[in-house]
């Protein structure tokens with residue numbers, strides 16, 4: 559009987575233990591499931607955040623900002639550079655009111671109140687070209703007088719453009735030309751007779767330099783001037799180089815579209831550009847001299863009816 563009781567107690571205890579273990583297992587499973595669920599939530603949470611973070615990282619700095627901003631910057635910068643660093647295109651230059659070639663074959667006296675015929679009488683220093691590569695002689699012609707009619711001096715007489723053209727230089731008071739202007743008349747604006755007379759080949763222009771004016775030129779670089787347009791007044795500049803008031807007129811045939819932003823004789827006060835332009839104009843051989851009196855005489859002898 560006692561043995562039976564002990565056996566029953568043992569079986570009961572075993573059942574209780576098994577039940578307790580099952581309960582425990584059940585709890586553990588639930589906990590594990592809860593943990594898994596929790597982890598899944600976190601993972602899901604992470605997963606839901608990661609793509610967002612990832613897509614945000616990808617979108618913000620890369621596809622949106624850069625791909626849209628870069629082309630805009632490029633497009634903004636590109637048109638600015640050529641305008642600053644490149645010579646304006648022929649199309650751009652055409653926007654300037656260029657005189658029609660058929661209407662510039664007119665020749666005016668360079669001195670107001672003096673006809674082309676008068677000039678021979680007031681020529682004080684004739685053309686005396688230097689040997690090639692040298693800087694000696696007299697590169698142009700001088701007009702001057704102390705008394706002529708009711709004029710006490712040539713000082714202050716307005717200087718006019720002999721031919722229409724473009725201002726290739728407008729320089730203030732530098733050695734040796736003082737206040738001076740250079741006007742370019744392009745090949746297309748020259749008559750066949752003048753082209754033959756001065757032997758001007760295609761791509762080369764006629765340049766006239768007006769020197770020693772008493773004040774800064776009244777025209778600016780790039781301006782287009784007409785025949786007879788005022789450029790300044792006869793003067794005696796630069797001080798110490800021009801001995802008396804006179805107009806020095808110099809003529810050359812040279813490459814088209816030349817621009818001289820400065821020009822000065824070799825001196826410690828001259829810039830490299832000024833000295834290089836002096837060399838280019840006077841000694842390089844690219845701008846060949848001609849006697850301005852040949853042009854002025856041609857103008858005098860060209861009937862007005864044939865000038866247009």
Ligand SMILES: [Zn+2]
Pocket residue numbers: 683696698699700805806807
């Ligand atoms: Zn001279």
